[in-house]
Amino acid sequence: MATTRILEGLGRFYIVLLLGFLYLPIIIMAAMSFNASPFYQLPFEWTTDWYASLWQNDQLIAATWNSIEIAIITTLISTVLGSMASLALYRYEFRGKKVLQALLFPPIAIPWLITGTAMLIFFFGVGIGRGLVAILLGHVALALPYVIVVVSARLQTFAPELEEAARSLGANQWQVTMRVTLPWIMPGVIAGGLFAFAVSFDQFVVSYFLSTPGQTTLPVEIYAAIRKGFTPEINAVSTIIIVVSMALMLLTARFFKFGGEK
Amino acid sequence: MADQLAIGSRRGLRPALPLLLPAYLWLTVAIFLPLSAMAFFSFMTDLPLAGKEWTFTLGNYAAFFSQSLYSTLLFASLRLGLEVTLWCVVIGYPAAYVLAKVLKGRSREAIFLLVILPFWSNGLVRIFSWAMVLREGGILDTALNAVLPFKINIDLMYSYPAVIIGLVHSYVPYMVLTCYLTLQAIDDSLIEAGRSLGASRRQVLWRVIIPLSMPGLIAGAALIFVPVVGSFMEPRILGGRTGTFYGTVIEDQFVAVFNWPLGAALSFILLAVVLIILALAAPVLRRAG
Numbered sequence: 001m002a003t004t005r006i007l008e009g010l011g012r013f014y015i016v017l018l019l020g021f022l023y024l025p026i027i028i029m030a031a032m033s034f035n036a037s038p039f040y041q042l043p044f045e046w047t048t049d050w051y052a053s054l055w056q057n058d059q060l061i062a063a064t065w066n067s068i069e070i071a072i073i074t075t076l077i078s079t080v081l082g083s084m085a086s087l088a089l090y091r092y093e094f095r096g097k098k099v100l101q102a103l104l105f106p107p108i109a110i111p112w113l114i115t116g117t118a119m120l121i122f123f124f125g126v127g128i129g130r131g132l133v134a135i136l137l138g139h140v141a142l143a144l145p146y147v148i149v150v151v152s153a154r155l156q157t158f159a160p161e162l163e164e165a166a167r168s169l170g171a172n173q174w175q176v177t178m179r180v181t182l183p184w185i186m187p188g189v190i191a192g193g194l195f196a197f198a199v200s201f202d203q204f205v206v207s208y209f210l211s212t213p214g215q216t217t218l219p220v221e222i223y224a225a226i227r228k229g230f231t232p233e234i235n236a237v238s239t240i241i242i243v244v245s246m247a248l249m250l251l252t253a254r255f256f257k258f259g260g261e262k
Numbered sequence: 263m264a265d266q267l268a269i270g271s272r273r274g275l276r277p278a279l280p281l282l283l284p285a286y287l288w289l290t291v292a293i294f295l296p297l298s299a300m301a302f303f304s305f306m307t308d309l310p311l312a313g314k315e316w317t318f319t320l321g322n323y324a325a326f327f328s329q330s331l332y333s334t335l336l337f338a339s340l341r342l343g344l345e346v347t348l349w350c351v352v353i354g355y356p357a358a359y360v361l362a363k364v365l366k367g368r369s370r371e372a373i374f375l376l377v378i379l380p381f382w383s384n385g386l387v388r389i390f391s392w393a394m395v396l397r398e399g400g401i402l403d404t405a406l407n408a409v410l411p412f413k414i415n416i417d418l419m420y421s422y423p424a425v426i427i428g429l430v431h432s433y434v435p436y437m438v439l440t441c442y443l444t445l446q447a448i449d450d451s452l453i454e455a456g457r458s459l460g461a462s463r464r465q466v467l468w469r470v471i472i473p474l475s476m477p478g479l480i481a482g483a484a485l486i487f488v489p490v491v492g493s494f495m496e497p498r499i500l501g502g503r504t505g506t507f508y509g510t511v512i513e514d515q516f517v518a519v520f521n522w523p524l525g526a527a528l529s530f531i532l533l534a535v536v537l538i539i540l541a542l543a544a545p546v547l548r549r550a551g
Contacts, residue, residue: 015360015373111509114536117526123296246382249379
């Protein structure tokens, strides 16, 4: 039994090491956004100048607004359309349902490099071209499968008898959906929406191929800035992004258990 | 299933259509048509835009097979995918095991969330954070020189190991997640039974635990291998000039060289490779349910 305890201790220690590996770079990156030296030199001198100078950077601010707007619109569209599709897949039996469900996986599984370049070619060919509209079209398509998968998972816990009972008591289809089904699956819908927001807000690859100068999102701007050279300003804006997306995921976790534990 | 049919669900595609159409039309316009267009486009000599002349050609694919550069880079990317996946198994599997079988209750939940949390934060930013750590005069360099009595220069930035480190950091939470899910489903009594029948820890590990968690390992490997083979941002930022891979060449065709038909053909070859890999992994995953 002593060996068991030693092994378990080692296991816990290992988890601490892994968390260090996962978080240390991010913490260091964030710390450097509060360091005065423009060349990341130590000793550490506290400053918030880099955050202040972000406000002077019009290009970055414009890209930030684009990112937020696109993420919000993506969330709204993909949550509504995705929840509708999940309901249909849950409620009805028809030929080809398996195919429709299987079609959700290519958008998730195919590398974004391929999806992004394919969208660029197609949108150019049909005259949509590059820009915010193209980015929005792409983001909704990337977010939809996640929403459908998450909402469908929640629907699995819904008893169909409840809908039937409401119907037999005289409720019409719309009333059944809005007053019985939707309240039950709401946690799934909210989690799906948060997923959609995260997919859009953090999306780099697809936005990168679909953006033009002036019509771009925050990650694309950051990539361009990184390739020009590192500045603490990038650290500052990166820190803001990472805090926002981690907060979002913590929020999602409240609505949706990742671990599969019921 | 028959029960459910009788009570809840109804037959027929027609009532389902209004609910399904918007989402699937959107997916068609933004995913499936673009992929088909790319396939079509990869057989053209030039962009069919602005009245430019174009004809059908196999030249873009011939370029892949006649110039060893492209196949060499594809192999480099496949090797990169393999190495990153192996490191993710080595690092992620033990962590998943500890999470599933050693930790209990709330601490398990909290640590599990901590492990997969970075995965949902911005990938670009995380790669950038490694640039902070790995560059010469960076944190790793400074820290080691402060501790060690002799002077050493750690300059991993713009090297192959830097690309590996960044990618493993990006993808190891996937492996922890998938392995955790299968490991957690293994009944503890199976492990105890193995032990009480006289198997050593090692035997239990190799003959009970690893075979039962194989679906998680395969799922994790597929989920990591596929995007890594298509990665271009990570090698660009952390690899510098050594970071030329298949993905970066495709990126170049679209944003620098503007040879879109060649880019489409290269993308399509990558897609074929990816689909083959997913098809190979699929039976194992389906058996796992």
